Amino acid sequence: MKEEEKLDEITDNYDLSLIENMNIDSVHSSMAKIHQFQKIIQNTLVExxxxxxxxxxxxxxxxxxxxxxxxxxxxxxxxxxxxxxxxxxxxxxxxxxxxxxxxxxxxxxxxxxxxxxxxxxxxxxxxxxxxxxxxxxxxxxxxxxxxxxxxxxxxxxxxxxxxxMEDITQFEEEERVETMNLEDAKRIKISFGKYSGMTLGQIYEKDRGYIGWLSEKSRDEAICQACKLLLQPQFKSEEIQEKGNRMPPK
CATH class of the missing domain: 3.30.160.20 (Double Stranded RNA Binding Domain)
Structure with a gap:
Protein backbone atom coordinates (compact mmCIF):
# COMPACT_ATOMS: atom_id res chain seq x y z
CA MET A 1 0.00 0.00 0.00
CA LYS A 2 1.27 3.45 -0.92
CA GLU A 3 2.17 5.92 1.82
CA GLU A 4 -0.59 8.30 0.69
CA GLU A 5 -3.22 5.52 0.88
CA LYS A 6 -1.99 4.54 4.35
CA LEU A 7 -2.31 8.13 5.51
CA ASP A 8 -5.87 8.36 4.16
CA GLU A 9 -6.81 5.11 5.95
CA ILE A 10 -5.32 6.33 9.25
CA THR A 11 -7.20 9.64 8.90
CA ASP A 12 -10.51 7.89 8.16
CA ASN A 13 -10.09 5.58 11.13
CA TYR A 14 -9.23 8.52 13.38
CA ASP A 15 -12.30 10.47 12.26
CA LEU A 16 -14.47 7.38 12.88
CA SER A 17 -13.01 6.90 16.36
CA LEU A 18 -13.84 10.49 17.23
CA ILE A 19 -17.46 9.89 16.32
CA GLU A 20 -17.66 6.55 18.11
CA ASN A 21 -16.29 8.08 21.32
CA MET A 22 -18.68 11.02 21.15
CA ASN A 23 -21.43 11.46 23.72
CA ILE A 24 -24.42 11.92 21.40
CA ASP A 25 -26.67 13.25 24.17
CA SER A 26 -24.08 15.88 24.99
CA VAL A 27 -23.72 16.81 21.32
CA HIS A 28 -27.51 17.12 20.97
CA SER A 29 -27.62 19.38 24.02
CA SER A 30 -24.78 21.55 22.70
CA MET A 31 -26.41 21.91 19.27
CA ALA A 32 -29.69 22.93 20.92
CA LYS A 33 -27.88 25.58 22.97
CA ILE A 34 -26.15 26.92 19.85
CA HIS A 35 -29.51 27.19 18.11
CA GLN A 36 -31.02 29.00 21.11
CA PHE A 37 -28.07 31.39 21.25
CA GLN A 38 -28.42 32.17 17.55
CA LYS A 39 -32.10 32.99 18.07
CA ILE A 40 -31.25 35.31 20.97
CA ILE A 41 -28.67 37.11 18.84
CA GLN A 42 -31.08 37.49 15.91
CA ASN A 43 -33.74 38.92 18.22
CA THR A 44 -31.32 41.23 20.06
CA LEU A 45 -29.13 42.82 17.39
CA VAL A 46 -30.41 45.86 15.53
CA GLU A 47 -30.42 45.99 11.73
CA MET A 165 -18.84 43.49 4.09
CA GLU A 166 -20.29 46.96 4.63
CA ASP A 167 -17.69 48.37 2.25
CA ILE A 168 -18.84 46.02 -0.52
CA THR A 169 -22.44 47.00 0.20
CA GLN A 170 -21.40 50.65 -0.05
CA PHE A 171 -19.75 50.11 -3.45
CA GLU A 172 -22.80 48.29 -4.81
CA GLU A 173 -25.09 50.99 -3.45
CA GLU A 174 -23.01 53.65 -5.22
CA GLU A 175 -23.12 51.69 -8.48
CA ARG A 176 -26.85 51.15 -8.05
CA VAL A 177 -27.39 54.90 -7.71
CA GLU A 178 -25.14 55.76 -10.66
CA THR A 179 -26.80 53.30 -13.07
CA MET A 180 -30.41 53.64 -11.88
CA ASN A 181 -33.11 54.12 -14.51
CA LEU A 182 -36.83 54.86 -14.21
CA GLU A 183 -37.85 51.22 -14.10
CA ASP A 184 -35.32 50.55 -11.34
CA ALA A 185 -36.69 53.53 -9.42
CA LYS A 186 -40.30 52.36 -9.66
CA ARG A 187 -39.40 48.87 -8.38
CA ILE A 188 -37.67 49.99 -5.17
CA LYS A 189 -39.70 48.88 -2.16
CA ILE A 190 -39.55 50.79 1.12
CA SER A 191 -39.71 49.18 4.56
CA PHE A 192 -40.69 52.14 6.73
CA GLY A 193 -43.41 54.70 7.24
CA LYS A 194 -47.06 54.65 6.25
CA TYR A 195 -46.34 53.06 2.86
CA SER A 196 -44.08 50.28 4.15
CA GLY A 197 -44.08 47.32 1.78
CA MET A 198 -45.04 49.37 -1.28
CA THR A 199 -42.83 50.20 -4.24
CA LEU A 200 -41.98 53.78 -5.09
CA GLY A 201 -43.91 53.39 -8.32
CA GLN A 202 -47.05 52.43 -6.37
CA ILE A 203 -46.52 55.29 -3.92
CA TYR A 204 -46.07 57.74 -6.82
CA GLU A 205 -49.50 56.78 -8.15
CA LYS A 206 -51.06 57.22 -4.70
CA ASP A 207 -49.22 60.13 -3.08
CA ARG A 208 -46.75 62.16 -5.16
CA GLY A 209 -46.26 64.60 -2.31
CA TYR A 210 -44.72 61.82 -0.26
CA ILE A 211 -42.34 61.02 -3.13
CA GLY A 212 -41.29 64.68 -3.11
CA TRP A 213 -40.71 64.54 0.63
CA LEU A 214 -38.61 61.37 0.31
CA SER A 215 -36.53 62.94 -2.46
CA GLU A 216 -35.34 65.57 0.02
CA LYS A 217 -35.53 63.87 3.42
CA SER A 218 -34.64 60.19 2.97
CA ARG A 219 -31.28 59.17 4.41
CA ASP A 220 -31.02 56.41 1.80
CA GLU A 221 -29.20 57.82 -1.22
CA ALA A 222 -30.77 55.27 -3.56
CA ILE A 223 -34.30 56.24 -2.46
CA CYS A 224 -33.50 59.95 -2.86
CA GLN A 225 -32.20 59.36 -6.37
CA ALA A 226 -35.15 57.15 -7.29
CA CYS A 227 -37.70 59.72 -6.10
CA LYS A 228 -35.96 62.48 -8.05
CA LEU A 229 -36.12 60.32 -11.16
CA LEU A 230 -39.83 59.73 -10.63
CA LEU A 231 -40.42 63.49 -10.33
CA GLN A 232 -38.50 64.41 -13.48
CA PRO A 233 -40.52 66.05 -16.30
CA GLN A 234 -39.31 63.25 -18.60
CA PHE A 235 -41.07 60.67 -16.45
CA LYS A 236 -44.25 62.75 -16.29
CA SER A 237 -44.38 63.07 -20.09
CA GLU A 238 -43.89 59.32 -20.45
CA GLU A 239 -46.66 58.76 -17.92
CA ILE A 240 -49.06 61.01 -19.85
CA GLN A 241 -48.22 59.21 -23.08
CA GLU A 242 -48.77 55.81 -21.43
CA LYS A 243 -52.18 56.90 -20.07
CA GLY A 244 -53.09 58.23 -23.50
CA ASN A 245 -52.29 54.87 -25.04
CA ARG A 246 -54.61 53.19 -22.55
CA MET A 247 -57.61 55.48 -23.35
CA PRO A 248 -60.33 53.89 -25.51
CA PRO A 249 -60.71 55.30 -29.05
CA LYS A 250 -63.50 57.84 -29.57
Whole structure:
Protein backbone atom coordinates (compact mmCIF):
# COMPACT_ATOMS: atom_id res chain seq x y z
CA MET A 1 0.00 0.00 0.00
CA LYS A 2 1.27 3.45 -0.92
CA GLU A 3 2.17 5.92 1.82
CA GLU A 4 -0.59 8.30 0.69
CA GLU A 5 -3.22 5.52 0.88
CA LYS A 6 -1.99 4.54 4.35
CA LEU A 7 -2.31 8.13 5.51
CA ASP A 8 -5.87 8.36 4.16
CA GLU A 9 -6.81 5.11 5.95
CA ILE A 10 -5.32 6.33 9.25
CA THR A 11 -7.20 9.64 8.90
CA ASP A 12 -10.51 7.89 8.16
CA ASN A 13 -10.09 5.58 11.13
CA TYR A 14 -9.23 8.52 13.38
CA ASP A 15 -12.30 10.47 12.26
CA LEU A 16 -14.47 7.38 12.88
CA SER A 17 -13.01 6.90 16.36
CA LEU A 18 -13.84 10.49 17.23
CA ILE A 19 -17.46 9.89 16.32
CA GLU A 20 -17.66 6.55 18.11
CA ASN A 21 -16.29 8.08 21.32
CA MET A 22 -18.68 11.02 21.15
CA ASN A 23 -21.43 11.46 23.72
CA ILE A 24 -24.42 11.92 21.40
CA ASP A 25 -26.67 13.25 24.17
CA SER A 26 -24.08 15.88 24.99
CA VAL A 27 -23.72 16.81 21.32
CA HIS A 28 -27.51 17.12 20.97
CA SER A 29 -27.62 19.38 24.02
CA SER A 30 -24.78 21.55 22.70
CA MET A 31 -26.41 21.91 19.27
CA ALA A 32 -29.69 22.93 20.92
CA LYS A 33 -27.88 25.58 22.97
CA ILE A 34 -26.15 26.92 19.85
CA HIS A 35 -29.51 27.19 18.11
CA GLN A 36 -31.02 29.00 21.11
CA PHE A 37 -28.07 31.39 21.25
CA GLN A 38 -28.42 32.17 17.55
CA LYS A 39 -32.10 32.99 18.07
CA ILE A 40 -31.25 35.31 20.97
CA ILE A 41 -28.67 37.11 18.84
CA GLN A 42 -31.08 37.49 15.91
CA ASN A 43 -33.74 38.92 18.22
CA THR A 44 -31.32 41.23 20.06
CA LEU A 45 -29.13 42.82 17.39
CA VAL A 46 -30.41 45.86 15.53
CA GLU A 47 -30.42 45.99 11.73
CA UNK A 48 -28.48 48.93 10.36
CA UNK A 49 -26.39 49.25 13.52
CA UNK A 50 -25.26 45.78 14.61
CA UNK A 51 -25.61 44.08 11.25
CA UNK A 52 -25.91 45.44 7.75
CA UNK A 53 -27.75 44.82 4.53
CA UNK A 54 -27.39 41.63 2.59
CA UNK A 55 -25.10 42.38 -0.35
CA UNK A 56 -25.56 41.00 -3.84
CA UNK A 57 -24.79 37.29 -4.04
CA UNK A 58 -25.25 36.56 -0.34
CA UNK A 59 -28.30 35.25 1.47
CA UNK A 60 -27.00 36.46 4.85
CA UNK A 61 -26.57 39.96 6.29
CA UNK A 62 -23.10 41.13 7.30
CA UNK A 63 -22.10 41.37 10.94
CA UNK A 64 -20.81 44.83 11.85
CA UNK A 65 -18.41 45.90 14.59
CA UNK A 66 -21.06 47.02 17.14
CA UNK A 67 -22.83 43.68 16.74
CA UNK A 68 -19.60 41.74 17.20
CA UNK A 69 -18.80 43.70 20.35
CA UNK A 70 -22.26 42.97 21.80
CA UNK A 71 -21.87 39.25 21.11
CA UNK A 72 -18.48 39.12 22.83
CA UNK A 73 -19.89 41.02 25.79
CA UNK A 74 -22.70 38.46 26.11
CA UNK A 75 -20.13 35.66 26.07
CA UNK A 76 -17.81 37.39 28.54
CA UNK A 77 -14.94 37.38 26.04
CA UNK A 78 -12.22 40.01 25.69
CA UNK A 79 -10.24 40.87 22.56
CA UNK A 80 -6.59 41.67 21.90
CA UNK A 81 -4.89 42.66 18.64
CA UNK A 82 -1.53 41.98 17.04
CA UNK A 83 -0.22 43.61 13.84
CA UNK A 84 1.30 40.72 11.92
CA UNK A 85 2.28 42.65 8.79
CA UNK A 86 2.31 46.29 7.73
CA UNK A 87 3.42 48.67 4.99
CA UNK A 88 3.65 52.41 5.67
CA UNK A 89 4.90 54.26 2.60
CA UNK A 90 4.33 57.96 3.24
CA UNK A 91 6.04 59.04 0.02
CA UNK A 92 3.56 57.20 -2.20
CA UNK A 93 0.69 57.31 0.26
CA UNK A 94 0.32 53.53 0.44
CA UNK A 95 -0.59 51.80 3.69
CA UNK A 96 -1.46 48.18 4.41
CA UNK A 97 -2.09 46.28 7.63
CA UNK A 98 -2.75 42.65 8.46
CA UNK A 99 -4.08 42.20 11.98
CA UNK A 100 -4.78 39.23 14.22
CA UNK A 101 -7.62 39.45 16.75
CA UNK A 102 -7.19 37.16 19.74
CA UNK A 103 -10.29 36.34 21.79
CA UNK A 104 -9.80 35.33 25.42
CA UNK A 105 -11.96 34.21 28.30
CA UNK A 106 -10.35 34.20 31.76
CA UNK A 107 -6.94 34.72 30.09
CA UNK A 108 -7.40 31.58 28.02
CA UNK A 109 -7.21 31.93 24.22
CA UNK A 110 -10.50 30.81 22.66
CA UNK A 111 -9.92 31.57 18.99
CA UNK A 112 -8.30 34.02 16.58
CA UNK A 113 -9.40 36.00 13.55
CA UNK A 114 -7.54 37.74 10.73
CA UNK A 115 -8.24 41.00 8.95
CA UNK A 116 -6.47 43.02 6.26
CA UNK A 117 -6.93 46.49 4.80
CA UNK A 118 -4.91 48.66 2.43
CA UNK A 119 -5.20 52.12 0.92
CA UNK A 120 -5.59 50.79 -2.65
CA UNK A 121 -9.08 49.54 -1.84
CA UNK A 122 -11.71 51.21 -3.96
CA UNK A 123 -13.33 53.00 -1.02
CA UNK A 124 -10.11 54.97 -0.44
CA UNK A 125 -9.49 55.99 -4.07
CA UNK A 126 -12.08 58.74 -4.32
CA UNK A 127 -9.58 61.44 -3.40
CA UNK A 128 -11.92 62.80 -0.72
CA UNK A 129 -9.62 61.75 2.12
CA UNK A 130 -6.21 63.01 3.20
CA UNK A 131 -3.92 60.22 1.99
CA UNK A 132 -1.67 60.70 5.00
CA UNK A 133 -4.57 59.90 7.31
CA UNK A 134 -5.23 56.61 5.53
CA UNK A 135 -2.67 54.74 7.62
CA UNK A 136 -4.79 55.07 10.74
CA UNK A 137 -8.00 54.40 8.79
CA UNK A 138 -6.64 51.18 7.27
CA UNK A 139 -5.37 49.98 10.64
CA UNK A 140 -8.81 50.47 12.20
CA UNK A 141 -10.48 48.68 9.29
CA UNK A 142 -8.10 45.72 9.55
CA UNK A 143 -8.79 45.46 13.30
CA UNK A 144 -12.54 45.56 12.69
CA UNK A 145 -12.38 42.82 10.06
CA UNK A 146 -10.26 40.65 12.34
CA UNK A 147 -12.71 41.17 15.21
CA UNK A 148 -15.71 40.14 13.13
CA UNK A 149 -13.85 37.15 11.70
CA UNK A 150 -13.03 35.89 15.19
CA UNK A 151 -16.51 36.59 16.54
CA UNK A 152 -18.24 34.61 13.80
CA UNK A 153 -16.05 31.62 14.66
CA UNK A 154 -16.35 31.67 18.43
CA UNK A 155 -20.11 32.22 18.50
CA UNK A 156 -21.07 29.72 15.76
CA UNK A 157 -22.90 32.46 13.89
CA UNK A 158 -21.44 32.04 10.43
CA UNK A 159 -24.63 30.36 9.22
CA UNK A 160 -26.73 33.47 9.95
CA UNK A 161 -24.17 36.25 9.37
CA UNK A 162 -21.35 36.74 6.92
CA UNK A 163 -18.10 38.67 7.29
CA UNK A 164 -18.33 42.45 7.71
CA MET A 165 -18.84 43.49 4.09
CA GLU A 166 -20.29 46.96 4.63
CA ASP A 167 -17.69 48.37 2.25
CA ILE A 168 -18.84 46.02 -0.52
CA THR A 169 -22.44 47.00 0.20
CA GLN A 170 -21.40 50.65 -0.05
CA PHE A 171 -19.75 50.11 -3.45
CA GLU A 172 -22.80 48.29 -4.81
CA GLU A 173 -25.09 50.99 -3.45
CA GLU A 174 -23.01 53.65 -5.22
CA GLU A 175 -23.12 51.69 -8.48
CA ARG A 176 -26.85 51.15 -8.05
CA VAL A 177 -27.39 54.90 -7.71
CA GLU A 178 -25.14 55.76 -10.66
CA THR A 179 -26.80 53.30 -13.07
CA MET A 180 -30.41 53.64 -11.88
CA ASN A 181 -33.11 54.12 -14.51
CA LEU A 182 -36.83 54.86 -14.21
CA GLU A 183 -37.85 51.22 -14.10
CA ASP A 184 -35.32 50.55 -11.34
CA ALA A 185 -36.69 53.53 -9.42
CA LYS A 186 -40.30 52.36 -9.66
CA ARG A 187 -39.40 48.87 -8.38
CA ILE A 188 -37.67 49.99 -5.17
CA LYS A 189 -39.70 48.88 -2.16
CA ILE A 190 -39.55 50.79 1.12
CA SER A 191 -39.71 49.18 4.56
CA PHE A 192 -40.69 52.14 6.73
CA GLY A 193 -43.41 54.70 7.24
CA LYS A 194 -47.06 54.65 6.25
CA TYR A 195 -46.34 53.06 2.86
CA SER A 196 -44.08 50.28 4.15
CA GLY A 197 -44.08 47.32 1.78
CA MET A 198 -45.04 49.37 -1.28
CA THR A 199 -42.83 50.20 -4.24
CA LEU A 200 -41.98 53.78 -5.09
CA GLY A 201 -43.91 53.39 -8.32
CA GLN A 202 -47.05 52.43 -6.37
CA ILE A 203 -46.52 55.29 -3.92
CA TYR A 204 -46.07 57.74 -6.82
CA GLU A 205 -49.50 56.78 -8.15
CA LYS A 206 -51.06 57.22 -4.70
CA ASP A 207 -49.22 60.13 -3.08
CA ARG A 208 -46.75 62.16 -5.16
CA GLY A 209 -46.26 64.60 -2.31
CA TYR A 210 -44.72 61.82 -0.26
CA ILE A 211 -42.34 61.02 -3.13
CA GLY A 212 -41.29 64.68 -3.11
CA TRP A 213 -40.71 64.54 0.63
CA LEU A 214 -38.61 61.37 0.31
CA SER A 215 -36.53 62.94 -2.46
CA GLU A 216 -35.34 65.57 0.02
CA LYS A 217 -35.53 63.87 3.42
CA SER A 218 -34.64 60.19 2.97
CA ARG A 219 -31.28 59.17 4.41
CA ASP A 220 -31.02 56.41 1.80
CA GLU A 221 -29.20 57.82 -1.22
CA ALA A 222 -30.77 55.27 -3.56
CA ILE A 223 -34.30 56.24 -2.46
CA CYS A 224 -33.50 59.95 -2.86
CA GLN A 225 -32.20 59.36 -6.37
CA ALA A 226 -35.15 57.15 -7.29
CA CYS A 227 -37.70 59.72 -6.10
CA LYS A 228 -35.96 62.48 -8.05
CA LEU A 229 -36.12 60.32 -11.16
CA LEU A 230 -39.83 59.73 -10.63
CA LEU A 231 -40.42 63.49 -10.33
CA GLN A 232 -38.50 64.41 -13.48
CA PRO A 233 -40.52 66.05 -16.30
CA GLN A 234 -39.31 63.25 -18.60
CA PHE A 235 -41.07 60.67 -16.45
CA LYS A 236 -44.25 62.75 -16.29
CA SER A 237 -44.38 63.07 -20.09
CA GLU A 238 -43.89 59.32 -20.45
CA GLU A 239 -46.66 58.76 -17.92
CA ILE A 240 -49.06 61.01 -19.85
CA GLN A 241 -48.22 59.21 -23.08
CA GLU A 242 -48.77 55.81 -21.43
CA LYS A 243 -52.18 56.90 -20.07
CA GLY A 244 -53.09 58.23 -23.50
CA ASN A 245 -52.29 54.87 -25.04
CA ARG A 246 -54.61 53.19 -22.55
CA MET A 247 -57.61 55.48 -23.35
CA PRO A 248 -60.33 53.89 -25.51
CA PRO A 249 -60.71 55.30 -29.05
CA LYS A 250 -63.50 57.84 -29.57
Missing amino acids: GHDYGKTFYGSSKPSLLKPGAEKILMLLGISSEYQIIDKVQNYEEGFFAFSVKCILKKNDRIITEGLGHSNSRERKYLSGKQDIYMLGNTCLKMAKKRALVDATLTVSSLSDIFTQD
